[in-house]
Amino acid sequence: MKYLIVGLGNIGAEYADTRHNIGFLVVDQLAKDAEASWETEHLGALSKIKHKGRTLILLKPSTYMNRSGKAVNYWLQKEKIPIENLLIILDDLNLEFGKQRLRGKGSDGGHNGLKDIDQAISNNYARLRIGIGNDFRKGQQVDFVLGEWSDEENADLPAIIKYAADTSKSFAAVGLAHTMNAFNKK
Template sequence: MTLYVGLGNPGPAYEKTRHNIGFRVIDRLVAETGARNISKKAFEGELYRQGNLFFLKPLTYMNLSGRSIKAVMNFFKISLEDLVVVHDDIDLPLGTIRYKVGGSSGGHNGLKSIDEYVGKEYLRMRMGVGKPTRKSEVVSYVLAPFTPEEEAEVERLVDYAAEVALKIPSLSLDELKSRYSLKGGVDGGT
């Protein structure tokens, strides 16, 4: 079994924001796999299933994402090594994708919550969304929508991330890093 989690905030106001790129990848995966909605109130999120693949969008808001993830993992007996979290990363340029297991949350409140509720040793698909010029602008930056110019790149990035995500169960971390990392965009090479 594999549980894919996209981080984001619920509601139309957040839909196209940088912080919600994880939700967008989950939406694409659900559409591509034909997964069916199996949400329950106890999961505190939208949960979809296709065979042994689970796709979750926690609806707890970013800062409590771990609570939703823990509920789903406990209910379906999903282990930490079968958890894949897709999230925005301001330390990577837009169009970049990196993978890692464990490590620091880097100040990301969604990751902090997951680390607190289930532990740190899960696979992270880090999707670059760029960085504001001043550190004081981080919150407003991640909660702002992508610019119209960036949106085409984001669509390509979401497509690519969804395609790679479905390969994850059959790849080692080294294979994933060497074959599917992106530097500066889908067309920018690996």
């Protein structure tokens, strides 16, 4: 059984350590834990790992955040993965820093990456939102989201990334409902 696990983010060194790229950090952690490498493919970087008898295809779209739907749709079709085996990992301003929320469907919540995916495939797919907080003044949202982590955030980031990676593996191994019950509580 195959799963497409997509970390949202922006390509390029200038975005590497920004809050908006937390999705990339989670799929990087999954690949690192499995000692898997990344290959540059059509519309993104891909890594394939095995977990409990399942194949997890990890994707970091190269389309930039606001055009993520094109890459997601392409790889769902190419790998013949049903939408119920898709997990999108993204940053969320509406959650406090470090908190995560897994849902089976929902609105884009103002997130441009999700808006584009919704337009490309629908909004009926699992998404793992990771809170980046909202400690910014009015009109400074873009600077905050595209800003680098503070020293305090950097100290907590490894545990947050690991927890999200474990959540992603659980999604593939035991399904959405069990994973929501186990991982949304903390």
